[in-house]
Structures are given as structure tokens and as C-alpha cells.
Amino acid sequence: MTLKTRLSAVDIEEAFLKIKDTVKQTPLEKDLYLSQKFDCNVYLKREDLQWVRSFKLRGAFYAINQLSDEERNNGVSCASAGNHAQGIAFTAKQLEINAVIFMPVTTPAQKINQVKFFGGEYAQIELIGDTFDDCLKHALAYTEEHGLSFIDPFDNINTIAGQGTIAKEMVDFAQEEHIEFDYCFAAIGGGGLISGVGTYLKDKMPATQVVGVEPLGASSMAQSVKADKIITLTDIDKFVDGASVGKVGQLTFDISKNVVDQFVAVDEGEVCSTILDMYSKQAIIAEPAGALSVTALNHFKNEIKGKNVICIVSGGNNDINRMKEIEERSLLYEDMKHYFIVNFPQRPGALREFVNDVLGPNDDITKFEYLKKSSQNTGSVIIGIQLKDHNDLDQLYKNVSEFDPKYIYINQNKKLYSLLI
Missing domain, CATH: 3.40.50.1100 (Rossmann fold)
Structure with missing residues (x-):
């Protein structure tokens, strides 16, 4: 089967007719918390409520549906x-x-x-x-x-068309409610979602600014568009697993550079803060890639004030076992948790001295590892300290430096951090 290499709004509308009886038409709802927080009207497109808890079902179903009977029978x-x-x-x-x-x-x-x-x-x-x-x-x-017929997750025109049906539903909502949307924020991994959504919006709501959001450690699309050629990233942060792609597709690159108005890369720790905020304030369980769009609002506070904004919550497949890591990354990003290697005098009262002289009244020790060695006068301690207020950080640095001028700050050393914490 020869695949098309061009995509139009008509193609996406045809895809919508094919999938609408099987794929859930997810809600587009105004979010009170985010609207108040950013002084605008924020609407969430809840793809985390899809049957498989992500938008990926749309592209997969349509791409397979477009195969011939013989190809489907072959598998x-x-x-x-x-x-x-x-x-x-x-x-x-x-x-x-x-x-x-x-x-x-x-x-x-x-x-x-x-x-x-x-x-x-x-x-x-x-x-x-x-x-x-x-x-x-x-x-x-x-x-x-x-x-067999290989179904690419993003570099397939039918997969992209399927993802674009999200925008068809958004435009239908806008017309029914007589709303004009000023911004649409969507995650970018391989580029299938932004390509499909961007194509449809540029045809049906051309005034809407399409903003592609990538994790800071894997901004392959933005770098490729800037270089006007596909860039392969050799070292990526895989934490935002649904969007951490080292090389985008040729089709998605060709489409995205024409339909995406702006790109923004957000820190993985900032994404973690958003995940926790969405859970505690809105009872929404978003996976890291699903929280990218909402995280980007922090970077557009001035531009979106008083505007109508859509954030596509692209997925909610978040493993509960990752929550500890998510909390940890959030605290690190917010400058609330800090790890040091400090030399302690090997004598009674050294820990009490550290607590009294170094820690502030609201600071807490969250990690302490120390092995006493009788043959030495000092011993290295790995210590984790959590602040109540990140503004206390400068004073903490000063106090630790006075206690041990040769201390090591682990937060800034990725290898040490991953090895020891």
C-alpha cells in the first residue's frame, strides 16, 4: 500500500467519520483552577479519558482501518x-x-x-x-x-490524520459554544499529535496560535525546525517517556514547520510540579507527557492573560510507582530539596553541631548516610536537606560552607545524584 504524504483538513474529517463510533469523543472542559491561576479561560481537552487513557488510540485505529482487507488479514x-x-x-x-x-x-x-x-x-x-x-x-x-503491516507511532500520514481528529472535536465545540480560541498547547514527541492538530486548526481556526511543548531534555522538533533539517539528539532525558524522542519523523517535521507557531521546552522537574498540582487541585492523573501542555502555561503568563486557551492533556498512563520520583524531581526543581557530601569530624556531638549551626528552624534532614572509620579524623556524610522556603537556600549554602569549605553539592552533579540518591 502506498501511503499519502500530504495532509489536509478534509483528510482529518474523513478520519473522524471512520473512528467516531469506536474512539471516545473526549470532553473539552473549562478548568476553573487554571483559569483563575492564569487569569484567562483555560479549557482542557481530556485525552487522558480516552479508552486507552491516551490520544494514541485515534491514530492507531485509523491507520489500521485504512489498510486493505488483505493487509489487515495478514496482521x-x-x-x-x-x-x-x-x-x-x-x-x-x-x-x-x-x-x-x-x-x-x-x-x-x-x-x-x-x-x-x-x-x-x-x-x-x-x-x-x-x-x-x-x-x-x-x-x-x-x-x-x-x-505484516508496520504501524508507525507518528511518521505515518494516516496516524497523523487520526491524531488530528482531536482538533475536529475542538473546532466543533468552539462553533457550538461560539468561542474563538487564541492558543492551543500540545505536546510534541515524534510530532504526530501536533502535526494533525496543527493542520486542522490552521485551516479551520487560523487565528489560533499553535504552541508545541517539548521536554527540555528532548527538544528534537524545535531544534530540527531551527536548523531546517532533522536533528538526531544523541543524549536525551527519557523521564517524559511519552515525548522523549531523539529523532522526529520526516512527515511530522515537514508538517510541523508549517503549522506550529511557537515551540517551548519545559524542564522535567517543572513537569513534575504540574503533575502534582493537577492531582491535588483538579484530581487529574496526568502522565509526564500529558502534563506538558499545562506546564507551558507558566511560560506564557503575560501572553494568555484574558485569552481563551486549550491545553491537550494527551495521556494519563502514569505508573503509581513513579510518584516518589515525581515528587523528588519537583522538590529539586522548586529548590526545596538539596543533597550534599560533607566531611564530619569523627567525634561525639558533631551531628548536633551541624543541626544547630547549619540547619534553619524550618529545615528538615531527609537523608543521612555515614560510616564511621576509626583510622580517620573525619568521615564523609551524604546528607539530604529539605527547605520549607526556597528563599532560605543562600543561607543554607553559607552555613554548609562554613561547616565544611570543601563540601560537594550533589544536585549539580548528575552522575553523583543518580548514583547516590
Whole structure:
């Protein structure tokens, strides 16, 4: 099958007609908390409420639907460690076709179980490769050998059209409610979501500013558009796993550079703060990629004041086991938690002296590791300190420096931080 390489609003409307009876039309709701916080009208497009808890179902279902009967009967394949795999599995079960889903060996059991749940007997899971790249190589080789149709998670025009149906629903809402939207914020990983949404909005609501949001440690699309060629990032922060892509697709690059008005990269720690804020204030469980759009509002406070804004909450597949790490990253970003290696005198009362002379009245020790060595006068201590007010940080630096002028600040050393904490 020869795939199209151009996309229009008409294509997206055709995709919508194909998927509307199977894929959930998710709500677009005004959020009171965010609207008050940013002094504007913030509407959340709740793709975290999709059947598989992410927008990926739209593209997967439409891309498979567009295959010929013979191609569907032969089966499909994909390589994914997350939401795309769940979308493929759900579609395979709905259409009663076989899908071979390749996932890295390191994929968490929770994600594997979700794929099994959505796909049932129609989803064959192959765990292979330590990294996604290794997994992808095996998937492509297997696909060719067995004559399957490989469903790319983003660099496929039908996948992109499926993701674009989100914008069709948003425009329909705007027309029904007689609202003109000034901004639309959407996450960028490989670029499928922003390409589809941007294409439709530029045709139907051209005054709407389309803002693509990437994690700071994986801003591959923005860097590629700036260089006017696809850039491959060799070192990325994979924390925002749903959007941490080292190389965007050729199709998504070609489309995005024409439909995205602005790009913004947000710190992974800031994303964590947003996840916790959304959970505590709005009872929304967003995955890191799903919180990117809301996080970007912090960077557009002046521009969006008094405006109508859409944030696409792209997914809610957040593993509960990650919450400790999310809280930790948030505290680090907010300058509330700090780790040091400090030399302590090996004598009674040294810890009491540190507490009295270094810590402020509202500071708390959250980590303390120390092994006394009788052959030395001093010993190294790993100590974690949590502040109540980040404005106390300068005083903490001063106090620690006076206690041990040769202290090491672990927060600024990624290797030490990942090794010791």
C-alpha cells in the first residue's frame, strides 16, 4: 500500500467519520483552577479519558482501518513501550485482527499487562532488546519476514490524520459554544499529535496560535525546525517517556514547520510540579507527557492573560510507582530539596553541631548516610536537606560552607545524584 504524504483538513474529517463510533469523543472542559491561576479561560481537552487513557488510540485505529482487507488479514505490528502499543492492541481486538507488539525487555510490567488487557488473544507481545532502538530493529525485521503491516507511532500520514481528529472535536465545540480560541498547547514527541492538530486548526481556526511543548531534555522538533533539517539528539532525558524522542519523523517535521507557531521546552522537574498540582487541585492523573501542555502555561503568563486557551492533556498512563520520583524531581526543581557530601569530624556531638549551626528552624534532614572509620579524623556524610522556603537556600549554602569549605553539592552533579540518591 502506498501511503499519502500530504495532509489536509478534509483528510482529518474523513478520519473522524471512520473512528467516531469506536474512539471516545473526549470532553473539552473549562478548568476553573487554571483559569483563575492564569487569569484567562483555560479549557482542557481530556485525552487522558480516552479508552486507552491516551490520544494514541485515534491514530492507531485509523491507520489500521485504512489498510486493505488483505493487509489487515495478514496482521499488523508495531514497536512501542507505551501508549501506541495499547492503541494497537485495542484496535486489534476491536477489528479481530492479529497484532504483534514488540516492547523492550525493560518495559514495566504495568504497561505489558495493559497491552494484554486491551488486546486479549489478538495481541502477541514480544519482549526483545534492552533499548527501544534494539526493539525497533527486531520489529522491522520480523515485519518484513512475515509480511505484516508496520504501524508507525507518528511518521505515518494516516496516524497523523487520526491524531488530528482531536482538533475536529475542538473546532466543533468552539462553533457550538461560539468561542474563538487564541492558543492551543500540545505536546510534541515524534510530532504526530501536533502535526494533525496543527493542520486542522490552521485551516479551520487560523487565528489560533499553535504552541508545541517539548521536554527540555528532548527538544528534537524545535531544534530540527531551527536548523531546517532533522536533528538526531544523541543524549536525551527519557523521564517524559511519552515525548522523549531523539529523532522526529520526516512527515511530522515537514508538517510541523508549517503549522506550529511557537515551540517551548519545559524542564522535567517543572513537569513534575504540574503533575502534582493537577492531582491535588483538579484530581487529574496526568502522565509526564500529558502534563506538558499545562506546564507551558507558566511560560506564557503575560501572553494568555484574558485569552481563551486549550491545553491537550494527551495521556494519563502514569505508573503509581513513579510518584516518589515525581515528587523528588519537583522538590529539586522548586529548590526545596538539596543533597550534599560533607566531611564530619569523627567525634561525639558533631551531628548536633551541624543541626544547630547549619540547619534553619524550618529545615528538615531527609537523608543521612555515614560510616564511621576509626583510622580517620573525619568521615564523609551524604546528607539530604529539605527547605520549607526556597528563599532560605543562600543561607543554607553559607552555613554548609562554613561547616565544611570543601563540601560537594550533589544536585549539580548528575552522575553523583543518580548514583547516590
